[in-house]
Amino acid sequence: MNHPVALDNIEKIAIFRALFLGDLFFTLPAFRALRERFPNAEITLIGLPWAKEFVSRFRHYLDRFLEFPGYPGIIEVDVNPTRTQEFLIQARDYGYDLAIQMQGNGTTSNGFVAELGARISLGHAVNGDDRLTISIPFTERPIKNEILRWLDLVSLLGAHSTPDLEFPIYPHERARAEELIRPALYNNGPIVGMHMGAKEDIRRWPAQRFGELAKILVKLFDATIVLTGTSQEIGLSKEVEAAVGSNVVNLIGKTDLGTFAAVVSSMDLLVTNDTGASHIAAATSTPSVVLFGPTTPEQFGPINQDLHKAVKAYEHVQSYSGSPLWELPVEPVLDACIYMLQNYYVKPSTAF
Known part of the structure; x- marks a missing residue:
């Protein structure tokens, strides 16, 4: 179930996408859409260590990088309960206005994003999962290009962009x-x-x-x-x-x-x-x-x-x-x- 939310005063946004290069390219147009929708917000990517370079290269869309600490059921990083809890406490203290789950279908990752404590949370969900304030069903059929999947998600926030990819080269x-x-x-x-x-x-x-x-x-x-x-x-x-x-x-x-x-x-x-x-x-x-x-x-x-x-x-x-x-x-x-x-x-x- 989606709950009525106010999208005003969005100053701090967290995006969870702890995956690899190709996976971040799939969400890049969605990052661009979010920047255009919230031009003055600080956007943080929570990802794998390698993605720090990605954030640095795409400073026009992303402002800040945090290394994903691990979370039970998410296989990309080994879980250290103390490290995870410390991260979540700091996230709640930081006070995100919006947290977006871009990891997958949400079965496990919605738990992590919900625990960030943001005022508004968004992501895909299955089987009536209502841990996020805004969600849309994750479906395998009909097949949809992954770029369009994530653009559809952020469109719920009024964020829109083309599916074009880019890569700044110095x-x-x-x-x-x-x-x-x-x-x-x-x-x-x-x-x-x-x-x-x-x-x-x-x-x-x-x-x-x-x-x-x-x-x-x-x-x-x-x-x-x-x-x-x-x-x-x-x-x-x-x-x-x-x-x-x-x-x-x-x-x-x-x-x-x-x-x-x-x-x-x-x-x-x-x-x-x-x-x-x-x-x-x-x-x-x-x-x-x-x-x-x-x-x-x-x-x-x-x-x-x-x-x-x-x-x-x-x-x-x-x-x-x-x-x-x-x-x-x-x-x-x-x-x-x-x-x-x-x-x-x-x-x-x-x-x-």
Whole structure:
């Protein structure tokens, strides 16, 4: 049940979203909508430690970062009861006017947000959960893009915005990216990025097939392959480097988030699993081919389906064990890459 609330005098807002890069991109348009609706309010993000950098980069929407202390039933952080209680006491003393649950369906997270003690609380709910003052049912069907899901939520506050993504890139990050990617700029063909990692194995297309794809793109387009990823994914580069040889620039483990975004913005095409890299491509208007296995592009893919082409592994695999991505052949991914390069690639990148 929703209770009548007054939305005047909103000075302090807390948002709970203790998840990862791609997850924060899904809520970014909602953050923008909240800033436009409450231009003078202080907006705090309660999130995972890495998100402190995200808040710093998006200072035009978010003012303050607090590290999520953990809460029973929320798996992202181990629970220390003393730490959690101290955090909640401080939150209640701080006196939030509005607290918004953007963690999920609310089954557990609504408890945490309710205990922040805000005058008004908002979020999704299931099974008649009335712990928040304003809520809407969390539904799995019909499938809705996650960006639109969170925009719908904040619209209950009169907050509206477009679903467009963005990512500010600083001059020193562009300079560093130019230095790293310079070898690729000397070639006549397109710069094709490959991001082979993902948080979960079931969302990873095998590195061997990335290698096969890279070899064909080099042959057909004289492409230079730029590999990206975290330091934990360094081992994934071997398959591509063995298949392609000298037409590879390996940047796995060599970029921070901002430099990574600058590198992606210089590409003519990014081929990536369904992970944060796909949202960086969307935010920088870089054409991409995104590989989906257990997840669907309708829910988790970029809004612009012309600039970002989805390959649905489950449409090309008759049977599989574990993940359809593990069985996805090269041909449909190659077809998508050829289509994107023929329609969007004009000349060697001059992004810098």
